[in-house]
Amino acid sequence: MSVADIGExxxxxxxxxxxxxxxxxxxxxxxxxxxxxxxDARVVACTDxxxxxxxxxxxxxxATDVGHRAAAANLADIAAMGALPTALLxxxxxxxxxxxxxxxxLAEGLSAEAAKVGAGVVxxxxxxxxxxxxxxxxxxxxxxxxxxxxxxxxxxxxxxxxGRTGHAAAGLTVLSRGFRTPKVLVGAYRRPEVPYLAGPAAxxxxxxxxxxxxxGLLADLGHVAEASGxxxxxxxDAFEAPRQMSDAxxxxxxxxxxxxxxxxxxxxxxxxxxxxxxxxxxxxxVGRVGVGSGVTVDGxxxxxxxxxxxxx
Amino acid sequence: MSVADIGExxxxxxxxxxxxxxxxxxxxxxxxxxxxxxxDARVVACTDxxxxxxxxxxxxxxATDVGHRAAAANLADIAAMGALPTALLxxxxxxxxxxxxxxxxLAEGLSAEAAKVGAGVVxxxxxxxxxxxxxxxxxxxxxxxxxxxxxxxxxxxxxxxxGRTGHAAAGLTVLSRGFRTPKVLVGAYRRPEVPYLAGPAAxxxxxxxxxxxxxGLLADLGHVAEASGxxxxxxxDAFEAPRQMSDAxxxxxxxxxxxxxxxxxxxxxxxxxxxxxxxxxxxxxVGRVGVGSGVTVDGxxxxxxxxxxxxx
Numbered sequence: 043m044s045v046a047d048i049g050e051x052x053x054x055x056x057x058x059x060x061x062x063x064x065x066x067x068x069x070x071x072x073x074x075x076x077x078x079x080x081x082d083a084r085v086v087a088c089t090d091x092x093x094x095x096x097x098x099x100x101x102x103x104x105a106t107d108v109g110h111r112a113a114a115a116n117l118a119d120i121a122a123m124g125a126l127p128t129a130l131l132x133x134x135x136x137x138x139x140x141x142x143x144x145x146x147x148l149a150e151g152l153s154a155e156a157a158k159v160g161a162g163v164v165x166x167x168x169x170x171x172x173x174x175x176x177x178x179x180x181x182x183x184x185x186x187x188x189x190x191x192x193x194x195x196x197x198x199x200x201x202x203x204x205g206r207t208g209h210a211a212a213g214l215t216v217l218s219r220g221f222r223t224p225k226v227l228v229g230a231y232r233r234p235e236v237p238y239l240a241g242p243a244a245x246x247x248x249x250x251x252x253x254x255x256x257x258g259l260l261a262d263l264g265h266v267a268e269a270s271g272x273x274x275x276x277x278x279d280a281f282e283a284p285r286q287m288s289d290a291x292x293x294x295x296x297x298x299x300x301x302x303x304x305x306x307x308x309x310x311x312x313x314x315x316x317x318x319x320x321x322x323x324x325x326x327x328v329g330r331v332g333v334g335s336g337v338t339v340d341g342x343x344x345x346x347x348x349x350x351x352x353x354x
Numbered sequence: 355m356s357v358a359d360i361g362e363x364x365x366x367x368x369x370x371x372x373x374x375x376x377x378x379x380x381x382x383x384x385x386x387x388x389x390x391x392x393x394d395a396r397v398v399a400c401t402d403x404x405x406x407x408x409x410x411x412x413x414x415x416x417a418t419d420v421g422h423r424a425a426a427a428n429l430a431d432i433a434a435m436g437a438l439p440t441a442l443l444x445x446x447x448x449x450x451x452x453x454x455x456x457x458x459x460l461a462e463g464l465s466a467e468a469a470k471v472g473a474g475v476v477x478x479x480x481x482x483x484x485x486x487x488x489x490x491x492x493x494x495x496x497x498x499x500x501x502x503x504x505x506x507x508x509x510x511x512x513x514x515x516x517g518r519t520g521h522a523a524a525g526l527t528v529l530s531r532g533f534r535t536p537k538v539l540v541g542a543y544r545r546p547e548v549p550y551l552a553g554p555a556a557x558x559x560x561x562x563x564x565x566x567x568x569x570g571l572l573a574d575l576g577h578v579a580e581a582s583g584x585x586x587x588x589x590x591d592a593f594e595a596p597r598q599m600s601d602a603x604x605x606x607x608x609x610x611x612x613x614x615x616x617x618x619x620x621x622x623x624x625x626x627x628x629x630x631x632x633x634x635x636x637x638x639x640v641g642r643v644g645v646g647s648g649v650t651v652d653g654x655x656x657x658x659x660x661x662x663x664x665x666x
Contacts, residue, residue, distance in 0.1 A: 068396060069501060069503070072504075072581075073435065073501075073503050073504055073505075074400060074431040074432075074434040074504070074564075074565060074566050075398045075399060075400035075431050075432055075434070075437070075492075075494070075501075076398070076399050076400065077396055077398050077399075077435070077496070077501050078396065078397050078399055079395065079396060080392035080395050080396055080397045081395055082395070083391065083392055083393055083394070084380060084389055084390065084391060084392055085390050085397045085493065086387045086388070086389050087387060087388050087389075087390055087441070087443055087491070087493060088387035088388065088443070088477055088479075089443040089444070089445045089477060089478055089489070089491055090445070090479045091445035091446075091447060091480075091481050092481075093447055093481050093482070093483045096481060096482060096483065097481070119386040119387050120386075120387055122386040122387070123385065123387045123389070125387070129399070131399055131400070131401040131491055132401070133401045133402070133403035133445070133489035133491075134403075135403060135485075135487055164399065165400055166401055167400075167401050167402045167403050167489075168403075169404075169408060169409070170405070170408060171405045171408065171485050171487060172484070172485055173447075173484055173485040173487070175447055175483060175485070175487050175489070177401070177403065177445035177479075177487070179399070179401055179445075179491040180387075181397065181399060182387070189381060189385075189389050191381070191385050192384075192385050192386070193385075252386075253386060254386050269384075
């Protein structure tokens with residue numbers, strides 16, 4: 043059964059039935075707009091779009107996988123401000139001949155990923171399009187705290203990381219070479235494991251800057267260094283490829299540090315903390331903030347592939 | 355110069371330079387997420403997506419027109435809850451060979467339309483895609499009031515309308531027949547004139563139900579009737595085609611009431627008010643709420659074209 047068979051309102055009914063609006067929802071889907079609690083009189087908001095054939099392939103990821111990943115990309119941006127995600131809105135464009143089950147699976151993935159932090163899907167829109175497009179907006183709550191910007195890193199701060207890097211990139215390389223295993227890597231690409239609560243925890247602990255690692259650690263720390271007017275140096279020995287990653291790297295002829303330092307889409311969080319701060323649970327030190335500009339590894343420029351540009 | 359020539363970050367910089375984040379913005383574009391004021395500890399949120407070839411044609415609308423219309427569709431949904439729009443977020447998908455000027459014009463249109471209500475564009479995302487897709491999310495502020503739902507219409511209420519209906523549909527028909535005039539109709543299609551402030555005014559006056567007219571007046575009042583468990587009857591003599599519309603209708607062989615009663619995308623607001631309420635400025639009575647179900651005109655079903663289904 044295709045989307046065209048059941049029509050716009052039929053599709054909305056089926057998808058909405060799979061959504062949980064979450065605990066911050068004061069008014070969920072079904073009216074002209076939703077209403078979401080914003081307890082401290084501010085709301086954090088971001089949007090991130092996934093396009094078929096560019097951000098995902100339907101032969102590499104199930105619809106539910108794509109839902110998880112679309113939600114994760116947005117929820118991680120909220121967490122990287124030091125906020126707790128409260129709600130998602132989803133604009134979904136699909137071709138009329140798409141099986142209804144695909145849209146249902148997507149909704150299930152979105153809702154399940156949001157539920158990890160108690161958030162829900164409160165609204166959306168649907169349209170026909172030749173290109174499957176999933177545009178998600180996430181809202182979040184700072185709980186009275188200050189947002190943690192990219193621009194606050196200071197000379198002498200510790201650079202710390204929460205979550206994994208390189209797993210999703212390794213999984214994507216594995217898939218692109220025609221393999222389906224190791225599962226730990228492929229699964230990391232399909233459904234990133236994002237340390238959402240590490241974001242608000244870092245904010246409470248006094249993080250001076252924070253960012254979601256979506257373009258690769260070096261590229262994203264480059265944004266922090268530029269916005270803060272500082273240099274960042276990472277210690278290579280703070281990164282160690284787990285055995286399955288190093289085995290896959292060897293089999294595929296890849297340097298695993300390329301995955302860990304330049305691979306995106308695990309949605310780890312990177313932050314800087316004053317040296318006196320005890321890092322919160324889930325954070326580990328990986329480098330230092332210094333005077334100057336740019337990002338180095340053990341004091342040297344990293345000669346790996348550059349970050350991702352969507353138009354090149 | 356194409357989008358691919360300047361790359362993702364170049365495009366973001368050029369587009370962001372054309373955006374005003376508006377008065378509710380506490381943190382605008384450039385970080386992982388924006389922060390927007392939500393003064394009464396709630397935020398109204400909706401999302402609406404426009405797809406090239408389906409919601410607009412680049413030979414019928416300029417990029418700036420498309421920006422105005424994408425913003426208007428979302429801002430009108432916020433107004434239809436009785437809220438004042440505060441901010442927009444925009445996910446934009448474009449083919450790499452698109453001229454940069456098109457994206458810049460879009461940003462100018464979005465920002466200019468939002469500025470009409472003091473709102474601004476606080477964030478967004480961009481991706482390459484074969485299909486130009488503009489997914490907008492709007493946020494709004496209820497200023498302490500209750501949201502006006504679709505479900506509150508009661509027997510005996512007056513049905514009232516703020517803004518125009520049929521103008522955008524007439525303009526679209528004119529364009530689709532290969533004409534470029536009359537300008538008042540074509541212009542209404544390209545840049546709808548939405549009575550944004552009539553939404554919060556209706557809420558303050560005690561409107562019992564409200565909806566944005568985007569699918570056609572009969573179809574959208576059908577949503578109100580269904581959600582409220584009531585019948586709605588419109589008076590045909592409450593609608594009169596302005597001369598240019600009646601002339602165009604005659605020339606094109608169309609019944610102008612089809613445009614006024616079933617045409618969408620002017621983003622008028624329709625609401626129901628208790629009979630004792632003096633209608634606020636900008637609202638005019640067009641019908642009555644009764645017992646039963648469905649929407650009639652002078653007591654009879656309207657035998658015009660049905661509402662729009664995006665997948666059929």
